Each structure stands twice: as structure tokens, then as C-alpha cells.
Amino acid sequence: MTDISSKKSSILLVALFALTVDAAQAQIFLKNIHRHVTLASTVADNGDLNPYAVIVAPVSAGRIQKGDVLVDNFNKISNLQGTGTTILDYNPATKRTTLVAELPQHLAQCPGGVGLSTAMAMLKSGWIIVGSTPSADGTTRTKGAGGLLVLDANGHLVATWANAKINDPWGNMATVDNGSTAVLFVSMAGFDVPGPDVRDPKTGNPVIIRKATVLRIDLSIPAGRPPEITSETVIADGFGQRADRDAFLIGPTGLAIGPNNTLYVSDALANQIVMIPDAMTRPGSAGTGRTVASGGLLHRPLALTMAPNGHLLSINATNGEVVEVDPASGTQLGAQWIDADQAQSPPGNGDLFGIAITPDDKGFYYVEDDVNTLMKAIP
Amino acid sequence: MAGLRPLLSKFGLSLSIQETSEVLGNVTGGANKGFEYDGLTQAVLQMDTGRAFGLHGGTFDISGLQIHGRNLSAENLDTLQTASGIEADRSTRLWELWYQQKFLKDERLDVKIGQQSLDQEFMVSQNALLFVNTMFGWPMLPSADLPGGGPAYPLSALGVRFRWRPTDSLTVLAGVFNGTPVSDSNGDPQMINASGLSFPLHGGALAIGELQYTYPAIGSMVYSSQSQPLSGVYKLGFWYDTEDFADQEVDNTGLSLANPESTGIPRNHHGDYAIYAVVDQMVWSDPNDEDADRTVNFFARAMGAPEEDRNLIDISTNAGFTFHEPIPHRGDDTLGIGMGYAKVSDSAADSDKDTAFFTGSYFPVRGSEEFIELTYQYQLTPWCELQPDFQYVFDPGAGILNPNSGHRVKNEVVLGVRMNVQF
Numbered sequence: 001m002t003d004i005s006s007k008k009s010s011i012l013l014v015a016l017f018a019l020t021v022d023a024a025q026a027q028i029f030l031k032n033i034h035r036h037v038t039l040a041s042t043v044a045d046n047g048d049l050n051p052y053a054v055i056v057a058p059v060s061a062g063r064i065q066k067g068d069v070l071v072d073n074f075n076k077i078s079n080l081q082g083t084g085t086t087i088l089d090y091n092p093a094t095k096r097t098t099l100v101a102e103l104p105q106h107l108a109q110c111p112g113g114v115g116l117s118t119a120m121a122m123l124k125s126g127w128i129i130v131g132s133t134p135s136a137d138g139t140t141r142t143k144g145a146g147g148l149l150v151l152d153a154n155g156h157l158v159a160t161w162a163n164a165k166i167n168d169p170w171g172n173m174a175t176v177d178n179g180s181t182a183v184l185f186v187s188m189a190g191f192d193v194p195g196p197d198v199r200d201p202k203t204g205n206p207v208i209i210r211k212a213t214v215l216r217i218d219l220s221i222p223a224g225r226p227p228e229i230t231s232e233t234v235i236a237d238g239f240g241q242r243a244d245r246d247a248f249l250i251g252p253t254g255l256a257i258g259p260n261n262t263l264y265v266s267d268a269l270a271n272q273i274v275m276i277p278d279a280m281t282r283p284g285s286a287g288t289g290r291t292v293a294s295g296g297l298l299h300r301p302l303a304l305t306m307a308p309n310g311h312l313l314s315i316n317a318t319n320g321e322v323v324e325v326d327p328a329s330g331t332q333l334g335a336q337w338i339d340a341d342q343a344q345s346p347p348g349n350g351d352l353f354g355i356a357i358t359p360d361d362k363g364f365y366y367v368e369d370d371v372n373t374l375m376k377a378i379p
Numbered sequence: 380m381a382g383l384r385p386l387l388s389k390f391g392l393s394l395s396i397q398e399t400s401e402v403l404g405n406v407t408g409g410a411n412k413g414f415e416y417d418g419l420t421q422a423v424l425q426m427d428t429g430r431a432f433g434l435h436g437g438t439f440d441i442s443g444l445q446i447h448g449r450n451l452s453a454e455n456l457d458t459l460q461t462a463s464g465i466e467a468d469r470s471t472r473l474w475e476l477w478y479q480q481k482f483l484k485d486e487r488l489d490v491k492i493g494q495q496s497l498d499q500e501f502m503v504s505q506n507a508l509l510f511v512n513t514m515f516g517w518p519m520l521p522s523a524d525l526p527g528g529g530p531a532y533p534l535s536a537l538g539v540r541f542r543w544r545p546t547d548s549l550t551v552l553a554g555v556f557n558g559t560p561v562s563d564s565n566g567d568p569q570m571i572n573a574s575g576l577s578f579p580l581h582g583g584a585l586a587i588g589e590l591q592y593t594y595p596a597i598g599s600m601v602y603s604s605q606s607q608p609l610s611g612v613y614k615l616g617f618w619y620d621t622e623d624f625a626d627q628e629v630d631n632t633g634l635s636l637a638n639p640e641s642t643g644i645p646r647n648h649h650g651d652y653a654i655y656a657v658v659d660q661m662v663w664s665d666p667n668d669e670d671a672d673r674t675v676n677f678f679a680r681a682m683g684a685p686e687e688d689r690n691l692i693d694i695s696t697n698a699g700f701t702f703h704e705p706i707p708h709r710g711d712d713t714l715g716i717g718m719g720y721a722k723v724s725d726s727a728a729d730s731d732k733d734t735a736f737f738t739g740s741y742f743p744v745r746g747s748e749e750f751i752e753l754t755y756q757y758q759l760t761p762w763c764e765l766q767p768d769f770q771y772v773f774d775p776g777a778g779i780l781n782p783n784s785g786h787r788v789k790n791e792v793v794l795g796v797r798m799n800v801q802f
Contacts, residue, residue: 035485036597041430047388077384079761095435138761204708205669246670246710296603299671318671321601332603340547340597340610342505345674345703346664347595347610 029307030324030336032379033363039069039374040097042367044086047077051367051374053120053130053172054303054354057089061126062153063100064089067359070100071367071374072116072130074248075138081248082115082135082143087128087155090374097374100128101155109160110134112144118253118303118354119148119169119186124177125221126153131169133190133249140243141195143168148186148217150226158226165215165232167191171253172303172354174263176280182227183280184217185263189241189251196243205242212239212251213285214265214276236276237285240269246350247317254304256312258327264312265289266301273301273314273325297323297335303354308361315355315366320348322355322366338377339368387424391431396422396802399465401511401768403451403795408772410781410788411455414795417448419465421474436481436489442474444533444575452513457776457788459523459692459748460719463797464513467533468567473575475499475535491540491554494578498531500540500552501587502616504657506678506701509715511768511797512752519695519721520653520682525585526559526622527568534560534568536585537578548596551588558583558622583621583650590615609664614657623647624689627726628733637733648689655682662700673704678717684724693724699752711758722747723777743787745777766797 042051050073057068064070068091073084087100106113112134119131128151136142147162148169168190176183191211200207214236219227241251254266254273263279266272267288274289276282292312300317307313311333312325320339325332339348351370358364363378387394399421404414421444428437446469452461477493498517507515513522517531530536538556545551561568562579571577592613601607625645626636634641657680665673679698684690699717704710723745735742750772757765770793781788 031600034598037485040435041427043388043393043427043430045389045430047385047393077388096433097430199708297601299607300669318669319607320597334603335601337595337597337599337601340593340595340599342593342610342612342659345610345661345672345676346607349670349672 027309028324028333029309029311029313030322030334033336033377035378036338037376037378039376040090040095042071042073042088042372042374044073044088044102045099046086046102048073048075048084048086049077049079049372050075050081050084050369051372052116052118052353052369054356054365054367054374055120055122056356056359056365057122058177059124059126063098063155064122064153065091065093067092069356069365069374070120070122070128071354072120074115074117080135080138082133082138084116085114087116087120087130099155101151103149103157107160110144110147110149110162112136112146114149115146117168117170118172121173121175121184123175123182123221123227124179125227127151127221127227128153129173129184129227131186133168133170135248139196139245140190140193140249141197143190143193145190161229165213165234168249170249170251171255171266172305174255174257176257180221180223182219182221184219185255185257185279186215186217187252187255187265188213188215189249189253191241193241193243193249196245198243206244208240208242208269210238210240212241213237214252214255214263216279233283234285235263235279235282236265236287236289238288239265239267242269250300253302254314256304256306258306259310262327264292264304264327266304266314268300268302268317271295271298271300273298273304273312275327292327293325293330293332296332297321298332302352305355305357305364307357313355313364315352317352318349319346320351322352338366338375341368341370344370391427391429392424393427394422394424396420398800398802399797401463401465401795401797403462403768403793405451405455405791405793408775408789408791409455410457410783413455415449415451415454417450417463417466419447420445436486438479440479441476443472444474445471446533456772456791456793457779457781458750458772458791459721459776460519460750460772461513462770462793463511464516464532466513468569470533470569470573472533472573474533487544489542494535494537495540495556496531496535497529497554497556497587501589502655502657502680502682504659504678504680505612506659506676507680507697507699507717509701509713509756510699510717510752510754511766511795512719512750512770514695514697514719514721515717518655518680518682518697519719520684520692521618523692523721524651524653524684524690525620526564527561530556530560530585533575534572535575536560537580538585546596547598548593550591550593552591553588554586556585556587558585558620564622583623585618585620587618588616607664609661611658611660616656617652617654619650619652621650623649624651626688627691627724628688628730635733635737636730637737639737648686651684651686651689653682653684655680668704670710672710673707676701676703687724688726690724691727692721694720694722696720713756715754716752718749718751720747720749721777741785743778743780745779746774748775748777749773762801764799766799768795768797769793
């Protein structure tokens with residue numbers, strides 16, 4: 001090979017490499033996010049605070065418009081965790097926030113009462129399903145098993161689901177909604193979790209109980225009537241869960257459904273994201289699944305969602321970052337600071353929870369529970 | 380309270396009440412020895428105008444103080460850098476009364492107008508706020524040099540403040556306020572404005588500006604090949620006050636104020652200014668801590684006022700370290716060690732020399748005062764903190780005369796405990 005052809009080959013290789021790098025960089029969803037806009041306070045009229053769940057309404061129904069952002073609160077005004085009872089609706093067009101539901105603190109059908117968690121979904125039929133992870137004193141010492149509450153689009157409670165497979169529905173739900181039928185995936189993080197003062201003598205941390213599950217709930221939705229459970233299947237179990245004085249619970253939290261019926265689960269205590277294959281159809285548990293990504297940029301992953309480019313966005317609990325992960329390769333592509341409040345150490349520690357992609361697929365909604373606000377991250 | 384807060388919340392109002400009580404005393408040194416109790420009840424009522432009546436980005440704030448107990452620093456210590464940030468004259472008073480509105484795309488500008496206490500936003504070191512000594516809050520230099528000690532706890536002043544974020548990492552904080560928080564600069568400012576309701580708007584103006592750099596900024600990216608950043612905040616600022624300032628040494632005829640032939644009326648100077656810098660930097664984060672909040676942070680703050688003739692203090696600094704979760708699994712506890720330094724200006728020192736000369740008797744020349752503080756904030760319950768505290772003061776009052784002994788006030792060991800209760 002002559003010197004000239006060798007140089008040409010080198011230039012081509014460098015150019016190809018640069019193009020490949022550019023393409024990879026361009027595929028990082030978070031790199032296109034530059035603005036972080038405060039939309040509204042999430043404090044309810046009754047003083048409820050500590051926003052957890054964030055979802056986007058898929059349809060217009062009752063007092064809710066398609067594209068509205070629904071947020072629930074985990075604490076009541078006394079700031080005790082596991083006592084919040086309100087769901088708010090933020091309308092992006094009017095920029096107004098209204099109350100969708102204020103549930104009673106105590107429900108006979110819901111063991112322990114009401115403390116609304118990150119587990120919330122709205123179906124195409126207009127029904128809202130929200131998890132309750134209740135407590136009397138703000139810690140797991142007095143927690144109940146809670147349940148799943150079914151509301152109509154005007155915020156009226158129409159059904160409560162509580163049984164042996166439901167114990168503190170905790171993380172954000174993944175949903176496959178076909179209209180007359182739907183499938184919910186819910187993480188259950190409360191089985192036998194004691195109070196935060198029950199410590200593991202080896203670590204000094206609250207004792208870890210490896211009984212958390214992911215429950216698949218198949219629903220039928222008769223026309224004009226509330227959804228009914230047709231089957232419940234534990235498709236993953238054995239995740240670690242423990243009490244935490246600041247966060248109430250630490251356990252499997254985020255759920256996101258990807259291609260090929262793969263369910264992704266953020267295993268917060270193990271600091272990893274795992275996958276559960278055949279999540280829609282599997283008849284039994286896949287245990288704790290197979291690791292997709294672990295450590296690195298992940299810092300106790302919480303809520304998960306699937307970005308429009310097919311990557312996972314995972315909220316960090318112990319800093320103010322959201323992490324982008326390619327689920328196919330497990331590569332952690334990058335993280336962005338979406339809460340840099342230096343009142344916490346590290347910035348944003350403990351502030352973030354729910355996340356939801358905006359309807360135009362360009363950005364995402366999230367909440368900051370230190371200042372009780374709904375945020376929007378956009379290009 | 381259980382019924383009041385939900386009622387207020389319906390109108391977009393939130394009420395917070397905190398009681399700070401402490402017992403502090405000096406076991407060595409000082410003009411006198413002994414322990415004193417003092418306390419502060421602080422109530423803040425805020426309205427979110429978005430929740431109250433749909434005006435997005437508006438906040439209305441009114442706060443009041445009930446100050447009780449005695450003042451150890453004045454009665455026993457004779458220090459410049461007073462031992463507790465809540466020490467003040469006993470009173471029930473209005474503190475702040477302001478309205479803040481956010482503007483521009485992404486709310487990059489907000490404007491606050493009304494009665495404001497500048498120690499809440501300017502010259503603030505987040506880490507220094509742990510400590511008990513006053514000078515970790517509103518610093519020594521403006522406390523000594525600005526009229527009435529400046530618009531800071533328990534005083535405030537009318538004015539307007541702008542906060543602009545030109546980029547996600549940079550913030551410009553600037554404001555113009557009445558030049559003094561009291562209507563009369565002679566006498567005890569807290570007695571002159573005893574209820575906080577005098578709202579003086581006469582005389583000069585205090586202009587203050589601060590450039591802040593924050594890292595990491597919201598929106599910044601981190602990649603797998605990088606280590607997580609250790610967060611930091613850096614601030615550069617200045618203030619200029621157009622009030623008249625009394626000379627520290629000479630009278631209006633050019634004679635020393637200590638001269639028996641002096642008119643006793645200090646020479647007047649127009650205006651005074653200072654520059655300052657503040658650093659808060661995380662220096663260590665425990666890689667083995669699951670909660671990631673076991674960290675060590677460094678802070679430092681320095682301020683200088685070049686015009687020595689009109690300033691009692693021309694340099695003041697403080698610095699230290701804070702250690703979050705010093706005991707594993709005590710995630711809400713913080714240990715701190717810090718120091719403070721205040722230098723008496725050459726003009727004020729010359730005045731001491733003049734006094735010694737003209738009286739012909741022993742009169743010590745003041746130089747500087749330093750102190751160290753060791754403190755531990757222990758969270759007893761989510762609503763109650765206990766904070767044992769140790770301070771050692773070198774050269775109290777910068778070497779001031781103890782009228783009881785005829786010698787300089789001796790170095791002091793100050794011990795005590797503070798309790799914060801949230802209602």
C-alpha cells in the first residue's frame with residue numbers, strides 16, 4: 001500500500017469513527033434536554049405534600065383532559081409519610097392545578113388506610129388506579145398492607161383491591177392498555193418490613209427483607225363499569241426491601257415495559273436495573289430477573305420510564321440525576337442533573353421520585369419533593 | 380395547629396414556627412462568668428399566589444420574632460464575634476415583609492420588594508449556618524461597620540432585590556435597600572426600632588451585589604467515564620452604603636477624639652464599601668455510604684473594607700469543615716469545626732493609642748479577635764435537634780479592657796447547648 005492510500009484509509013477510518021461517535025451521542029435523549037421549567041406547586045388545598053407519582057392522562061374523561069399531568073401526594077400536612085390522600089391534575093393548556101381526588105384517611109377495605117404512593121395509572125377507559133402504602137406515624141413501624149384504589153375520572157372511589165398478593169404497592173406502574181382489557185405491573189415492597197429501628201447488626205442499617213415482588217394484574221374492563229381483576233401473577237420476587245427513616249421504604253420501585261414483553265425493574269437496594277422476560281405471558285416468577293445495568297451512574301434507582309428512543313430513564317434517589325440506559329446493551333449512556341439543589345448533600349439527594357414522558361415525546365415531567373413542585377424538562 | 384394549617388392551606392398559605400432555645404455560658408475569662416438562657420420563637424407565614432388566586436410565581440412572606448432570655452455576649456463576654464446568632468434585645472417584632480415575583484422564560488429572573496433581612500440571601504455560606512456563633516451567619520464586618528449593624532437579624536430594611544440566572548450555573552443577586560435599618564443611627568438600633576415597624580426610608584442607600592457560581596448546574600451531564608462531581612458554590616460580592624460614617628479616630632476639627640480639646644463630634648465620611656468572597660465546597664463523599672450523604676464540606680468567607688478611617692473592623696473571615704453523618708447511620712447529624720477572625724482597623728487602634736496618651740493611664744490597643752467553635756447537631760426526632768457547643772475565644776473584644784480588672788478581658792471558654800424545635 002502506498003503512503004497516499006494509507007493516509008486516505010486513515011482519514012476514512014477517523015471520519016467513520018467520528019460519525020459513529022456523533023451518532024451514538026445524538027441518540028442520547030438526555031443530551032437534547034436543556035430547560036427545566038417549574039410548572040406548578042403540588043401542595044393540595046388540604047396541605048398534602050411530598051409528590052410521588054407522575055402520570056400523563058391518556059384520554060379525556062370526567063374532569064381530566066387528555067395530556068393533563070396527574071400527581072399524587074404521599075404525606076399529609078404534618079409531613080408524616082404514608083398519609084397523603086390527594087391526587088392533583090395539572091392542565092398544561094390552562095396552567096391550572098385542580099384537585100382530582102381527596103380520599104378518606106381510613107378505608108375499611110384498605111388495610112392501614114390511605115397513603116398514596118408512586119403506583120398510579122390512568123386507563124384509556126378513564127379509570128384511575130392508585131396504590132396506597134399507608135402508615136400511622138410516618139414510618140414502616142405502623143404501616144399497613146394498603147391496597148390498590150380504583151377511582152373514576154371525577155375522583156370517586158369505586159373499588160378497593162386488597163389481598164395477600166398486594167402489600168404496599170410502591171413504585172411506578174407499567175401498563176399495557178388495550179381498552180377493554182389491560183395489564184398492570186406493580187411492585188410490592190411491604191411484605192414483613194418492620195420499623196426503621198429494627199437493625200441488621202452486621203450493617204447497622206434497617207434489616208433487609210427479601211420478599212418484595214412484582215405483581216402482574218390482568219384486568220377486564222366492561223363498558224361503563226370499573227375494571228375487574230381477572231388474574232394476578234407474581235412474575236418476579238425475592239427483591240430486597242427495607243425501612244428507611246427518610247424515604248419510608250427502599251425496595252423495587254421503577255417498572256417499564258419494553259419491546260418483546262420485557263419488563264424492566266429498578267432494584268433500588270441492589271443498585272441495579274433488571275429485566276423480566278416474557279412479562280406479559282409468563283406463568284410464574286423469574287425471581288429477581290437478569291441484571292441489565294448495575295452501579296456506575298445509578299445511585300439507588302427509583303422510577304423508570306421508557307424514553308422515545310427506546311432507552312430507559314431511571315431516577316436516582318441519592319442525587320438529583322436521571323440516568324439514561326440502553327436496555328439492549330446495558331450501557332449507561334449518561335446522566336443529567338435535573339435537581340441541583342445544594343441544600344441537600346449531594347445536590348438533590350432524596351428529592352426526586354416519579355417521571356413521565358411528555359405527550360410530544362420531546363421531554364419529561366418530574367417532581368421535586370423538597371419544594372413540592374411539578375417540573376418539565378424539555379429541549 | 381392541627382386544624383389551623385389545613386385551613387390556611389386552602390388559601391395557599393403555609394405557616395412555620397420554630398423555637399430555638401439555648402443555654403450558653405463562659406467557664407473561664409470574660410468580664411463576668413456564668414450561664415445565661417436565651418431563646419427565639421420565629422414564625423413565618425407565606426402565601427403561594429399561584430395556589431391562592433392563580434398568579435404563578437408569586438410569594439408573599441411575613442415573619443415575626445419573639446426574642447427572650449438574656450444576652451451572654453453583652454453581659455459576660457465583651458466579644459466582637461458574639462457567641463450566638465439568636466442573641467438580641469428582648470422584643471416581639473416584625474422581621475420581614477415582602478413580595479417576590481418570578482419573571483422571564485424559565486423564571487430566570489425574580490424580584491423581591493419590601494422589608495428584607497439581607498442575611499437570608501446575601502453572603503450566605505450554606506455550611507456555616509450549622510454553627511451557633513453569630514458570625515457564621517451575618518458576618519462580623521457589616522455587623523460592626525454598617526449603620527445599625529445592617530439590615531440583618533433581628534432588623535430589616537425596605538428595598539428591592541433582583542435575582543437573575545443568565546446561565547444554569549451563574550446567578551446574579553443584586554439589591555438596593557435603605558442605607559440603615561433604623562431611623563436614628565445613635566443608640567441601640569434594636570431599641571430605636573423596637574417593634575420592627577418604623578420602616579425608615581430616609582438618608583442613604585445600601586447597594587449590594589453578588590455573583591454566584593454553582594457546580595453542578597441543573598442540566599449538566601455526567602458520563603460513565605467520569606466520577607461524580609463534588610458540589611460547590613462560589614460567590615463574589617460587594618456592598619456600598621451612601622450613608623455618612625463617623626471617623627474612628629478624629630473629630631470634625633481634625634483633633635483626636637480622645638483629645639480633651641476635641642469637640643467630641645467625629646469627622647463625617649460619605650459612603651463606605653466592602654468586598655467579599657464565599658466558598659462552599661464538598662471535599663469528600665463516603666464511597667461506601669449507601670445513602671451518599673456521608674460527606675465532608677469545606678467553607679470559607681472573607682470580607683474586607685478598605686476605608687479604614689470609618690470602619691471599626693476592616694477584615695473579617697470565617698472558615699471550617701462540616702461532616703454530615705459523622706456516626707454511621709446517624710444520617711441527619713452534623714459535626715462542625717470552624718473559626719472566626721476579626722481585625723480592628725488601624726484607625727480604631729490609633730484611637731486606643733490616643734486614649735492611652737491623653738489619659739496617661741493604661742488603655743490596651745485593640746488588634747484582632749479570633750475564636751474556634753466545635754459543635755454537633757444531633758437530631759433527636761424529626762422535629763427536634765439538640766446541639767452541644769464549645770467555643771474558645773482568643774483576645775475577646777480584640778484585646779479590650781476589662782473594667783472589672785483593669786486588664787484585657789481574658790480568653791474565654793464558652794460551653795452550652797442549643798435546641799431547635801419545629802412546630
